[in-house]
Amino acid sequence: MKFATLILFCLTFFGLSAQEQFAVFFDSNKFELKKSENDKFQAWMKQYPDVKIVAINGYTDEDGTTGFNDTLAQRRVQTIFRAINGKIKIRDDFKTRSFGEQHNLSKNKAENRKVTIYYILAKDLPRENEILGIKPEPVKPAEPEPKKEIKYPERIVLENPDGTKAEYQLDVHFMKQIGEAKVGEKLKIENLNFVINTFAVVPESRRKLYELLIVMEMNPKLVIEIQGHLCCMPSDKQDLSTKRAKAVQQFLVKNGIANDRITYKGFGSAQPIYPIPEKDEPQRAANRRVEIAIVSN
Structure with a gap:
C-alpha cells in the first residue's frame, strides 16, 4: 500500500482517556525496527489482538534535510502498517501521518x-x-413516494x-377530489338525494354511490367517515341523518x-351551512347533504 503525507489529522480523540497509544523507536536514519523494538512491537500485537487501530503517525529527529526526513517518516509508518495489516482491525477511515521533523x-x-x-481497546x-x-x-x-x-x-x-x-357518465373530477383529498378535509357528495323522510337513495343518485365505491376500490389506504346532515327542522327526531350516512356505509361494505x-355519523341540523329556518330551497338543499371526511389516506 502506497502512503502519502496526509493533511493534519486533528480529531479530538487524542486527548481522551479511552484513546490508547503505543510507540516504537528507530535507530538514526533507519526505517526497519531493531530486534529489541521489534520484540516489543510483536509482544504488543500478541497482547492486544482485539483492538482497533485508528491512526499511525511517523516522526524523525532534525538530522538531515527536511525532504529526507519526510520520506524517512513515511517509510517508518509503512514498516509498521505492513506488520499490522491483516492481523489487527483497522478503522475504515484509518489515517497515517508523516511528520518528519x-x-x-x-x-x-x-x-x-x-x-x-x-x-481503541476492545472493551x-x-x-x-x-x-x-x-x-x-x-x-x-424518508421522503414520501409521490402518489401515482x-x-x-x-x-x-x-x-x-x-x-x-343503462350506461351512466361518472364525475371523474369528484372522484379525483376524494382520492387526492388531505386528512381532515370534507367534501360534499353533490346530487346524492334520498326519498323524502327516508334513507332510501333515489335511483337517479345511484351513480354517486358507485363513484364513491370506485374511489375506495382504487385507493386501498383511504379511510373515511360518512357524515349526514339535515335541513329545515332544528331537531332530528328520527335520527334520519345517521340513517342516511349508514345507508351509504352499508352500500360500500x-x-x-x-x-x-x-365509519358514519349523523349531525342532524346541528351543522347547517345556512341558518335554520332557511330562506329558500337552494339553502335547504345546501343544508341537506352527505359529506365525506378524510380520516387517513
Whole structure:
C-alpha cells in the first residue's frame, strides 16, 4: 500500500482517556525496527489482538534535510502498517501521518525517531464514535413516494330495477377530489338525494354511490367517515341523518369495502351551512347533504 503525507489529522480523540497509544523507536536514519523494538512491537500485537487501530503517525529527529526526513517518516509508518495489516482491525477511515521533523522535538533525539500507534481497546469499541468525537449523521426523514396518478373510469353500466341496463357518465373530477383529498378535509357528495323522510337513495343518485365505491376500490389506504346532515327542522327526531350516512356505509361494505375503512355519523341540523329556518330551497338543499371526511389516506 502506497502512503502519502496526509493533511493534519486533528480529531479530538487524542486527548481522551479511552484513546490508547503505543510507540516504537528507530535507530538514526533507519526505517526497519531493531530486534529489541521489534520484540516489543510483536509482544504488543500478541497482547492486544482485539483492538482497533485508528491512526499511525511517523516522526524523525532534525538530522538531515527536511525532504529526507519526510520520506524517512513515511517509510517508518509503512514498516509498521505492513506488520499490522491483516492481523489487527483497522478503522475504515484509518489515517497515517508523516511528520518528519515537523513536530515538537524532544531534546533527546532518540525519543523523536518513532512511530506512534493510536488505538481503541476492545472493551471500548461500543463507544468508538463517541471516543473519536464523531457525531452520527442526522437521519433524514424518508421522503414520501409521490402518489401515482389514478385513472378513473368515465362511464359505468348499471342494472336498472326493471332488469334493463343503462350506461351512466361518472364525475371523474369528484372522484379525483376524494382520492387526492388531505386528512381532515370534507367534501360534499353533490346530487346524492334520498326519498323524502327516508334513507332510501333515489335511483337517479345511484351513480354517486358507485363513484364513491370506485374511489375506495382504487385507493386501498383511504379511510373515511360518512357524515349526514339535515335541513329545515332544528331537531332530528328520527335520527334520519345517521340513517342516511349508514345507508351509504352499508352500500360500500356490501360491495366489498372493508368495514374498518368506513365509519358514519349523523349531525342532524346541528351543522347547517345556512341558518335554520332557511330562506329558500337552494339553502335547504345546501343544508341537506352527505359529506365525506378524510380520516387517513
